[in-house]
Amino acid sequence: xxxxxxxxxxxxxxxxxxxxxxxxxxxxxxxxxxxxxxxxxxxxxxxxxxxxxxxxxxxxxxxxxxxxxxxxxxxxxxxxxxxxxxxxxxxxxxxxxxxxxxxxxxxxxxxxxxxxxxxxxxxxxxxxxxxxxxxxxxxxxxxxxxxxxxxxxxxxxxxxxxxxxxxxxxxxxxxxxxxxxxxxxxxxxxxxxxxxxxxxxxxxxxxxxxxxxxxxxxxxxxxxxxxxxxxxxxxxxxxxxxxxxxxxxxxxxxxxxxxxxxxxxxxxxxxxxxxxxxxxxxxxxxxxxxxxxxxxxxxxxxxxxxxxxxxxxxxxxxxxxxxxxxxxxxxxxxxxxxxxxxxxxxxxx
Amino acid sequence: xxxxxxxxxxxxxxxxxxxxxxxxxxxxxxxxxxxxxxxxxxxxxxxxxxxxxxxxxxxxxxxxxxxxxxxxxxxxxxxxxxxxxxxxxxxxxxxxxxxxxxxxxxxxxxxxxxxxxxxxxxxxxxxxxxxxxxxxxxxxxxxxxxxxxxxxxxxxxxxxxxxxxxxxxxxxxxxxxxxxxxxxxxxxxxxxxxxxxxxxxxxxxxxxxxxxxxxxxxxxxxxxxxxxxxxxxxxxxxxxxxxxxxxxxxxxxxxxxxxxxxxxxxxxxxxxxxxxxxxxxxxxxxxxxxxxxxxxxxxxxxxxxxxxxxxxxxxxxxxxxxxxxxxxxxxxxxxxxxxxxxxxxxxxx
DNA sequence: TTATGTCATGAAAGCGCTTTCATGTCAATA
DNA sequence: TATTGACATGAAAGCGCTTTCATGACATAA
Numbered sequence: 116x117x118x119x120x121x122x123x124x125x126x127x128x129x130x131x132x133x134x135x136x137x138x139x140x141x142x143x144x145x146x147x148x149x150x151x152x153x154x155x156x157x158x159x160x161x162x163x164x165x166x167x168x169x170x171x172x173x174x175x176x177x178x179x180x181x182x183x184x185x186x187x188x189x190x191x192x193x194x195x196x197x198x199x200x201x202x203x204x205x206x207x208x209x210x211x212x213x214x215x216x217x218x219x220x221x222x223x224x225x226x227x228x229x230x231x232x233x234x235x236x237x238x239x240x241x242x243x244x245x246x247x248x249x250x251x252x253x254x255x256x257x258x259x260x261x262x263x264x265x266x267x268x269x270x271x272x273x274x275x276x277x278x279x280x281x282x283x284x285x286x287x288x289x290x291x292x293x294x295x296x297x298x299x300x301x302x303x304x305x306x307x308x309x310x311x312x313x314x315x316x317x318x319x320x321x322x323x324x325x326x327x328x329x330x331x332x333x334x335x336x337x338x339x340x341x342x343x344x345x346x347x348x349x350x351x352x353x354x355x356x357x358x359x360x361x362x363x364x365x366x367x368x369x370x371x372x373x374x375x376x377x378x379x380x381x382x383x384x385x386x387x388x389x390x391x392x393x394x395x396x397x398x399x400x401x402x403x404x405x406x407x408x409x410x411x412x413x414x415x416x417x418x419x420x421x422x423x424x425x426x427x428x429x430x431x432x433x434x435x436x437x438x439x440x441x442x443x444x445x446x447x448x449x450x451x452x453x454x455x456x457x458x459x460x461x462x463x464x
Numbered sequence: 465x466x467x468x469x470x471x472x473x474x475x476x477x478x479x480x481x482x483x484x485x486x487x488x489x490x491x492x493x494x495x496x497x498x499x500x501x502x503x504x505x506x507x508x509x510x511x512x513x514x515x516x517x518x519x520x521x522x523x524x525x526x527x528x529x530x531x532x533x534x535x536x537x538x539x540x541x542x543x544x545x546x547x548x549x550x551x552x553x554x555x556x557x558x559x560x561x562x563x564x565x566x567x568x569x570x571x572x573x574x575x576x577x578x579x580x581x582x583x584x585x586x587x588x589x590x591x592x593x594x595x596x597x598x599x600x601x602x603x604x605x606x607x608x609x610x611x612x613x614x615x616x617x618x619x620x621x622x623x624x625x626x627x628x629x630x631x632x633x634x635x636x637x638x639x640x641x642x643x644x645x646x647x648x649x650x651x652x653x654x655x656x657x658x659x660x661x662x663x664x665x666x667x668x669x670x671x672x673x674x675x676x677x678x679x680x681x682x683x684x685x686x687x688x689x690x691x692x693x694x695x696x697x698x699x700x701x702x703x704x705x706x707x708x709x710x711x712x713x714x715x716x717x718x719x720x721x722x723x724x725x726x727x728x729x730x731x732x733x734x735x736x737x738x739x740x741x742x743x744x745x746x747x748x749x750x751x752x753x754x755x756x757x758x759x760x761x762x763x764x765x766x767x768x769x770x771x772x773x774x775x776x777x778x779x780x781x782x783x784x785x786x787x788x789x790x791x792x793x794x795x796x797x798x799x800x801x802x803x804x805x806x807x808x809x810x811x812x813x
Numbered sequence: 814t815t816a817t818g819t820c821a822t823g824a825a826a827g828c829g830c831t832t833t834c835a836t837g838t839c840a841a842t843a
Numbered sequence: 844t845a846t847t848g849a850c851a852t853g854a855a856a857g858c859g860c861t862t863t864c865a866t867g868a869c870a871t872a873a
Contacts, residue, residue: 119616121829132853137831147851162612167584168521169829172858177517179560179585188546188754193537200536200563209581211528212561214549232558235516236528263511267468350758376755383758405537406725409699409732411760470859481823486861496821518859521828 120161128161129153140165171237180208180432181233183226184244185216189348190404191374191421192244195273198425199242206433211238227260234267240432244273245319269435271428274318283431287424288322292417292449293371296399297330299415299451300369304460305397309342309370311356312377320345320373323401327371341365348373353380361388368460369397375404378414378456393458403452413454420449469510477510478502489514520586529557529781530582532575533593534565538697539753540723540770541593544622547774548591555782560587576609583616589781593622594668618784620777623667632780634773637671641766641798642720645748646679648764648800649718653809654746658691658719660705661726669694669722672750676720690714697722702729710737716745717809723751727763727805742807752801762803769798 122140126133131150138144139154146154157163171177180203184192200210213229233241241264262280264270270282277284300308310327313320324345328338344360346352353372357380360367372378378400385396392398392412400407400416407414471489475482480499487493488503495503506512520526529552533541549559562578582590590613611629613619619631626633649657659676662669673692680687693709695701702721706729709716721727727749734745741747741761749756749765756763 123829133830134832134853134855135851138852141831145851150851164580164584166521166586166829167581168517168526168586169858170831172515172517172521172860173829173831175831175858186546187536187549188539188542190537193542197535197537197563200561204562209560209562209585211558212549213553213558214546231513232516235513236558237515237517350755354758379755379758383760383762386760406699406728406755409703409728411732411735413732472859482860483823483825483862484821487822490861494821499822515859518828519861521830522859522861524828524861 119166120163122163122165124161125154125157125163128157175237177237177239178208179211179236179238180429181211181213181236181238181241182244183213183215183229183233183241185214187212187214190376191348191402194404194422195244195425195428198422199429202426202429206429208239211236224256227257230260230264234264238268240269240271240436242271242273242428242432269432271432271435273428283435285424285428285431287419287421288319288326290448291323291326291401292419292451293323293326293401294330294333295449295451296371296401296417297327297336298334299453300371300397300399300457301334301336303369303397303457305369306336306460307339307342307365307367307369308336309344309360309367310373311344311346311360311370311381312348312353312373313345314347315345323373339365342367346377348376350376350380350383353377353382354384355380357381357384361385367396369399369457372398372400374402375400375407375414375416378407378416379410382410382414393456395461397457399451399457408454410456412456414456415454416452417449418452468515469512471512471514473510474503474506474512477506524586525588526586527557528560528585528587529778530560530562530585530587530590531593532562532564532578532582532590534563536561536563539725540697540751543753543770544593544774544777547771548778551775551778555778557588560585573605576606579609579613583613587617589618589620589785591620591622591777591781618781620781620784622777632784634777634780637668637675639797640672640675640750641768641800642672642675642750643679643682644798644800645720645750645766646676646685647683648802649720649746649748649806650683650685652718652746652806654718655685655809656688656691656714656716656718657685658693658709658716659722660693660695660709660719660730661697661702661722662694663696664694672722688714691716695726697725699725699729699732702726702731703733704729706730706733710734718746718748718806721747721749724749724753724756724759724763724765727756727765728759731759731763742805744810746806748800748806757803759805761805763805764803765801766798767801 122133122136126136131154135146135150136154139146139151167178182196182199184196187193187196203210211233215226215229243261265280265282272282272284273287274284297308308331310324313323324343331338341363342365344356346356353376356377370381372381378398382392382398385392390396398414400414403416403418407416471482471485475485480503484495484499485503488495488500516527531545531548533545536542536545545561552559560582564575564578614629614631621631621633623633623635646657657680659673662672677687690712691714693705695705702725705726719730721730727747731741731747734741739745747763749763752765752767756765
């Protein structure tokens with residue numbers, strides 16, 4: 116590896132002090148045209164680019180933002196991330212990404228380690244999405260790590276408020292659109308509507324289940340715990356959830372799936388038992404990824420515009436980092452995309 | 465933000481020099497037990513953790529690895545990334561991730577900018593996967609940027625060799641399993657087998673199409689360019705590809721889809737035209753993600769063990785970074801997972 | 814006892830930048 | 844002409860670490 120050239124070489128080459136080079140580099144202080152010219156020539160000549168580590172150390176800004184999330188291969192998080200990364204890049208920041216779920220060994224303190232690592236690397240801001248059971252029962256040490264982080268750097272948590280931690284909380288579930296979904300099913304005559312997928316003890320699931328129950332009540336429909344089957348967020352979990360629901364033998368004519376993957380899995384499970392969608396059962400996905408449009412049948416789903424949410428996250432974080440004024444103007448209310456997975460209640464019900 | 469405490473405070477607190485603190489921190493040089501004890505106590509007391517920026521600047525190691533890829537929301541890349549991140553973390557490195565595809569504005573030099581940024585941030589190693597048309601027709605400036613990177617830091621390119629660039633090339637397509645897929649279809653009696661999805665002018669696609677043609681030839685089957693429809697990698701592209709193939713009016717009884725997403729889309733397109741899988745058309749996905757198992761019908765697919773490939777990438781990169789000896793032992797040959805999307809040739813053909 | 818070597822330790826010089834502060838230049842003002 | 848102020852500039856002091864080098868303590872060998 117060739118030794119990379121530094122600001123000192125540029126200063127020598129162009130016959131000015133390193134202060135002056137720094138000034139033309141950052142362009143915030145006037146520099147006489149001829150010197151500026153010479154410096155720029157030297158920079159071009161040597162293809163010089165400042166060492167970000169040194170710059171970060173001296174200026175106390177790393178121009179890096181940390182993102183901690185459970186599973187980037189989950190479309191929920193990857194679409195969020197894409198927007199975050201893009202928005203961050205537009206603002207000159209790069210992203211340090213940590214994935215907490217996908218692990219060969221089990222490491223109880225993994226997330227805390229990651230938080231500490233972010234602090235050590237002096238990220239200018241930190242975004243934590245999900246993880247640690249989405250904070251319904253966070254470990255004490257994890258909570259302590261978050262607190263420490265919040266007192267050290269600008270922190271955005273995607274999820275609900277945690278008592279005693281002062282950072283920015285952005286709630287994707289503020290408006291979850293589930294009422295619209297239930298109402299739609301109700302308008303088709305469905306009364307016994309199941310809820311499939313999601314993880315017990317996780318806030319995002321709890322939040323959606325709560326909305327589901329609330330919607331049922333406000334529409335005068337019965338709430339039956341037997342109709343709720345929590346497993347997890349992936350296709351295999353949808354498959355499992357639908358199977359368990361069927362085993363319970365409770366009657367139902369429609370189901371809300373927590374997301375597209377779960378919908379895909381349940382679809383498969385119902386299909387395997389000879390049940391048809393939407394003739395026998397109506398299905399709605401509570402969170403559209405990009406594929407449910409192509410399932411058989413096409414699945415009616417809630418579009419939560421999660422990508423736009425990512426941009427909002429960065430906006431908010433930069434507000435804090437750069438002490439900018441608020442411009443909270445993004446509308447991210449979910450919309451129900453009606454496709455072909457819902458129908459009237461079958462006659463024998 | 466409270467001023468974070470430094471090695472100097474720890475030295476003062478424990479009554480030793482900062483050199484000694486550094487030595488107990490890094491543990492490579494003997495330190496007398498009592499001093500070591502005192503330093504460790506001070507570290508615990510203040511919850512001290514070294515500034516990685518300063519450490520990186522002084523030691524010329526950032527303990528960071530850069531990853532540049534086109535689209536992390538594409539399962540191909542996200543599964544690769546998960547493994548990379550996990551393996552890197554196990555070795556003490558964190559990951560700077562750049563996503564080049566997902567952009568609001570169009571930026572011709574985006575990938576070059578990202579490469580430069582990685583160099584500036586002094587990553588200890590760089591992994592570039594895909595991008596820039598997967599390097600069949602890379603822009604001159606992009607090639608120059610890669611060359612510069614390769615001469616500055618350990619670089620792994622995932623893809624085929626590029627002339628004139630000396631870095632480590634890891635070829636995921638070395639064994640693509642496509643022969644097995646074609647042979648399987650052939651054994652079922654299929655003679656006219658289409659190829660759907662993938663992007664024209666992209667190496668990974670070209671490579672798979674070449675394997676497909678080669679397999680056809682070696683099995684004595686005709687190669688017909690009309691049976692090849694290149695669009696892109698996502699579900700909507702599979703939908704489009706199948707539609708275009710049908711429009712061409714050429715006869716075929718089976719199709720290879722470049723990946724699960726494309727398979728999902730084509731499935732949908734065939735279904736919409738009243739064609740049944742596998743009765744009318746047999747379908748194989750050339751790259752299994754995690755969902756094809758749940759499609760209707762379950763799709764026969766090639767499992768490329770892409771996650772294991774990620775670990776291999778890090779292994780190789782660390783070999784270079786740390787001058788370790790080679791231990792190239794990972795078997796990543798693809799396997800054909802036979803499911804329910806292939807059948808015998810329909811009678812009227 | 815003296816000479817030699819081993820070893821823990823601290824001082825100090827960087828790593829490549831930013832930023833403060835002092836300085837010298839020059840034009841505008843009195 | 845003398846004075847003031849504005850302004851471009853460079854020297855130098857950090858930022859928080861690592862690492863070299865010199866030193867002094869101590870044990871060992873002669």
